[in-house]
Amino acid sequence: MRLELSPEDAAFREEMRTFFTTRVPQEIRDTVAAGRELTKDQIVESQRTLNAAGLAVPGWPVEWGGQDWTPLQRHIWHEEMQRACVPLPLAFNASMVGPVIATFGSQEQKERFLPATANLDIWWSQGFSEPDAGSDLASLRTTAVRDGDEWVVNGQKTWTTLGQYGDWIFNLVRTDPDAPKRQQGISFLLIDMSTPGVTVRPIELIDGGHEVNEVFFEDVRVPAENLVGEENKGWDYAKFLLGNERVGVAPVGATKRMLAAAKAHAATAGPGGTSLLEDPLVAAQVAELENELLALELTALRVVAHSTDGKPHPASSVLKLKGTELQQAVSELVVDLAGPASLASGAGAGSDLPEWTRLATPTYLNLRKASIYGGSNEVQRQIIAGTILGL
Numbered sequence: 001m002r003l004e005l006s007p008e009d010a011a012f013r014e015e016m017r018t019f020f021t022t023r024v025p026q027e028i029r030d031t032v033a034a035g036r037e038l039t040k041d042q043i044v045e046s047q048r049t050l051n052a053a054g055l056a057v058p059g060w061p062v063e064w065g066g067q068d069w070t071p072l073q074r075h076i077w078h079e080e081m082q083r084a085c086v087p088l089p090l091a092f093n094a095s096m097v098g099p100v101i102a103t104f105g106s107q108e109q110k111e112r113f114l115p116a117t118a119n120l121d122i123w124w125s126q127g128f129s130e131p132d133a134g135s136d137l138a139s140l141r142t143t144a145v146r147d148g149d150e151w152v153v154n155g156q157k158t159w160t161t162l163g164q165y166g167d168w169i170f171n172l173v174r175t176d177p178d179a180p181k182r183q184q185g186i187s188f189l190l191i192d193m194s195t196p197g198v199t200v201r202p203i204e205l206i207d208g209g210h211e212v213n214e215v216f217f218e219d220v221r222v223p224a225e226n227l228v229g230e231e232n233k234g235w236d237y238a239k240f241l242l243g244n245e246r247v248g249v250a251p252v253g254a255t256k257r258m259l260a261a262a263k264a265h266a267a268t269a270g271p272g273g274t275s276l277l278e279d280p281l282v283a284a285q286v287a288e289l290e291n292e293l294l295a296l297e298l299t300a301l302r303v304v305a306h307s308t309d310g311k312p313h314p315a316s317s318v319l320k321l322k323g324t325e326l327q328q329a330v331s332e333l334v335v336d337l338a339g340p341a342s343l344a345s346g347a348g349a350g351s352d353l354p355e356w357t358r359l360a361t362p363t364y365l366n367l368r369k370a371s372i373y374g375g376s377n378e379v380q381r382q383i384i385a386g387t388i389l390g391l
Contacts, residue, residue: 013080016055023053028086092125151173188234289329327367
């Protein structure tokens with residue numbers, strides 16, 4: 001395996017690094033660096049800046065805004081964005097519904113939705129999980145019944161991330177309740193969230209934030225033309241979507257940035273502003289995390305080198321598993337460094353405490369979700385055991 005970038009790839013990395021650090025507004029990058037919550041306007045502005053330069057949806061077909069890059073170039077693009085504190089393109093648009101429409105949608109759907117999806121003129125939400133169908137997604141019960149030229153949708157979705165901003169929502173709905181297997185009889189339907197009968201209700205999280213929602217559908221009438229692909233083939237499209245979701249799942253760049261910030265905090269976090277980096281326990285924790293991140297980075301490069309046709313390598317499950325574990329471990333280290341000040345998670349900007357100490361606990365709590373979404377780590381262990389180890 002070649003671990004050193006070729007001159008061409010090194011030049012590509014410099015091109016990405018220069019763009020991300022000079023063209024994306026500093027205020028947005030500062031918000032990401034501080035760990036503060038991005039506003040909807042900041043997310044939209046960032047993605048439109050990327051899209052104007054052809055950097056928002058490089059994995060899409062070229063005719064719809066994609067780039068004919070190698071897997072390594074896409075990896076470099078992804079890592080440099082994280083290192084520069086640039087918000088990643090909205091996943092619901094860029095890596096979920098966009099590729100599904102580009103691959104399985106009608107020509108009319110492609111022309112109608114793809115340009116607006118890449119530019120974040122449409123903010124998509126994901127309607128997959130339900131109260132009794134999260135990890136066991138095939139148990140979903142939201143129904144869509146054909147009535148002339150429309151579908152009539154009834155049911156409930158939950159854990160709809162950032163659904164409060166959503167313009168449209170892509171859903172898995174049951175269209176054949178008598179199908180012999182639960183995975184059959186499911187379709188992929190696009191719904192305008194302003195349609196009568198759609199209700200979005202917030203769910204307050206343990207970190208005090210409003211990031212996820214419940215979405216209710218009560219006799220929602222959806223044009224038949226909003227069905228993606230074939231009726232009752234939605235499970236196949238969902239597997240395709242989730243495969244794309246797991247590409248780039250190891251946030252190496254972002255975690256390295258978090259660890260570098262933790263070291264900077266540790267340098268003055270001791271009594272009287274002394275350094276905690278000289279504490280043997282802290283020094284050992286930092287060294288262990290740095291070594292494990294380096295190993296993960298090299299593994300990510302190896303996986304990229306063996307990816308073909310843009311499809312995720314089975315070892316991407318290793319990246320997801322280890323990447324989320326390290327992300328959570330670094331957030332735990334930051335809480336330890338903040339000490340008692342980490343309890344001040346409700347303190348505002350007027351507090352005498354440094355901002356990073358006030359954000360330490362909410363960030364730690366929020367990242368507990370990382371080992372659940374995108375295929376839980378338990379599921380990844382099953383994939384590793386069966387697909388990679390042959391157990």
